[in-house]
Amino acid sequence: MTTHQQEHQVSMRNEIQCFSRFAVNLHISVLQTHRNRSLQDTGNGKLEDGTHDGKSVVQVHSKRNNIHLSLLCLLLGVFLIMLLDCCRSSSESWVLLGSAGIPIWDWSSVCVVLLFTVLQMVLYYLPVGQVAEGKMGCDGKHLKYKLNGLYAFLLTVVLLLVLWFGGVLRAGAVMDKIFSLVTAGMAISLIFSLVLFLCPIRTPSSAHVTYDSTAKPLLKFALGQSMDPHLGIIDIKHFVMVRIGFIGWAMMDLNYLLTSVEMKNWSLSLLLVIVFQLIYILDFLIDEGSVLTTKEFTEEPIGFIMILGEFIWIPFFSSLPVYFLLQRPNSIHFLSAVPICLLFGIGFLIYYLSNEQKDGFRKNPNDPAYARLNTIRSPAGSSLLVSGWFGWVRHPNYLGDILMMFAWCLPCGFTSVLPYLPALQCFQLLRKRANEIEESCLKKHREAWREYCRQVPYKLLPYVY
DSSP states (O other): OBGGGGOBOOOOOHHHHHHHHHHHHTTGGGGSOOOOBOOOOOSSSOOOSSEETTEEEEOOOOTHHHHHHHHHHHHHHHHHHHHHHHHSOTTSOEETTEETTOOSOOHHHHHHHHHHHHHHHHHTTOSOSEEEEEEEOTTSSEEEEEEOHHHHHHHHHHHHHHHHHTTSOOHHHHHHTHHHHHHHHHHHHHHHHHHHHHSOOOOTTSOEEEEOTTOOHHHHHHHOSBSSOEETTEEHHHIIIIIIIIHHHHHHHHHHHHHHHHHTOOOHHHHHHHHHHHHHHHHHHHTGGGGGGSHHHHHSOBOHHHHHIIIIIIIIITTHHHHHHHHSOOOOOHHHHHHHHHHHHHHHHHHHHHHHHHHHHHHOTTOGGGTTOOEEEOTTSOEEEOSGGGGTOSOHHHHHHHHHHHHTTGGGOSSOSGGGHHHHHHHHHHHHHHHHHHHHHHHHHTHHHHHHHHHSOOSSSTTTO
């Protein structure tokens, strides 16, 4: 077992850049990608940082947390609409919180979001896919999860294409309601979260979250009171993370693609970004079980912030480069696309192969395939890889993620920082996550970790950082 199993996953005007940094500082890591495949090693399957007798205790250190959470709950949707609006051509007329002619609220958008949510709930019951065991529940049994997200995604794509080819759906009409789709997602997230807050779902296997006496109701509502709520066989946290967040992101990308076909303005740059993002999403859905070991999934309760993020932040913010290209087309030469494709391919290989090496060594360190890898023995009883991918940088899978995300931003050109914001946020989140992991490793492995850092001095970027 290696220390590298502690890694996991894990994404303009000056005012927009300030808002972006503000959002990062408010710990939007619960809203971003859940791709990376590892978790802190607790050894016994229980939660750390205050888990006693089946109850996970969330500590509140200052009243500032309440202020931050209040601002985040109020401003996240507004900020996202501003970002989308900034992508539009500067020649178009502008009104507060939206361009002229684009409604902020529309009941048909509410119906679209509701129908998508209900469809994903129905597809959760598909009699296909494996049932995987996750973390240990409070009743001493492993929690079980239905991993059929890939099949749900494929059926959703087929349904979308049938509606589009049949003339029932016009993709451009959906894009014209982009702002009202965001507000509809906010409203449904609020209702969903209120129901979960006022009528918490208690199961024998689910840990109950308690707060100290200084915690305000807003904090409990924002962060959540349940760790693993279930509705029938549906694990709500797994449902919003995978079915709403990632499949919703893919549906927005495909809708943008169909819109470009309708408008007859598709381009190589647009196709590159969409293909790259769909590869990224498909890789996640194929290895859907990887989400079960992320920190967000195992150690954080589900509340309004997480639900809101999966309904609006993942689908709309992650697809921002595609929306940007629809509003401000950018043509690139075929020869320019080659190095961009190489960058994405290199990032994908680094991410995939480093995770494979880490997972394989963790499962069987005596495998002949790893016989030539150098290790450092830790006082904690585990081994630290100091060669292979983890002898290059200390977090190679994070580096792969970053390269892929910057690759799908490059076709947007350099006229604006807007399409680069998801990648910049991803870099900031992964950098902070790497620092947290290294602090934990230093406490656990002491001198062995210091020696590893001496032999492998770079965290993310070789010879740079």
